[in-house]
Amino acid sequence: MSEPEYIHTLLATVGGQPQVVTFTLDLLLQQNIPISEVHVVHPATSNPRMEHSLQRLKNEFLNDRYFNGQIIHFYHHVLHHNGFPLEEITDEASTNDVLNTMHRLILDLKERHCIVHFSISGGRRLMPLLSLSAAILSFEHEDRMWHIYTPPHVLKRVQDGALMHVSPPDEISLIPVPLARLSADVRSQLMTTPETDSLSARDIIRAQEVMAEAEEWERCDHVIRQLTHRQFEVLQAFANGLHPSEVAARLSISAPTVSTHTTVLLSLCREAWSIRAKERLDYRFLQLKFGKHLKT
Secondary structure (H helix, E strand, O other): OOOOOOEEEEEEEOOOOOHHHHHHHHHHHHOOOOEEEEEEEEOOOOOHHHHHHHHHHHHHOHHHEOOOOOEOEEEEEEOEEOOEEOOOOOOHHHHHHHHHHHHHHHHHHHHOOEEEEEEOOOOOOHHHHHHHHHHHHHOOOOOEEEEEEOOHHHHHHHHHHOOOOOOHHHOOEEEEOOOOOOOHHHHHHHOOOOOHHHOOHHHHHHHHHHHHHHHHHHHHHHHHOOOOHHHHHHHHHHHOOOOHHHHHHHHOOOHHHHHHHHHHHHHHHHHHHOOOOOOOOOHHHHHHHHHHHHOO
16 A cells, blocks of 8 residues: 555654643544654653653554554654753753754654644643744644643543553543644745755744744835824834824924824824724834934
């Protein structure tokens, strides 16, 4: 039999609760999702609890056969920092390494035509958050992110992998996590340099920030180029953090005049930022958007 064109893969973060992986896998299989690979990402196993957790998972996939007899390949990936296994995420440098590891792993799976089902229920709190960032950068339309809910009365029985499988009446549920993905156009823009293959997740995020900042400046510049000298003075006063009454005093104009200029400025901003008329704007929008560019 020929191999399927797409490989349904469960990717999971894991810490001291290995059952979150098997609970997720069991529920995906119940939905007739043909998972054929499981990849878990975890910290160093120097911690006995983590070592126990990983061993419990390995036992579930002996000889690449799951407990139900289905062939499912099991892989585990240790997080590293500066070339050494990472025990804790303690600073920005280790955070970047974890983010880059997650991102690279997802990209490698996508290159193999995997449909990724990402379980973010396990591991230290920062691991799922970084996983979310990596998924936003890398996920395509068919990929899915999942969270598993285990009721408190069940959690007491299964804690630390005491039980790796439970029956449906235990009310464990698999919750799809809505995820905003980068559009194909944006992803293409971010990854069109000759060094694409060496870009880290942090590099891509920085490139995205630069692009977003350039777009913001284009909108600001579009507004500024349409202003009279007095309207620009009012805008610059707001950009420096002044309130309407302070703007009036600074420019020696009346409060109604400031209000008139503000209305014009906000109207131009609505056009530049494509903001609907029913959304309320006031001078604070001008402070937020123009402060970085016009503050003196």
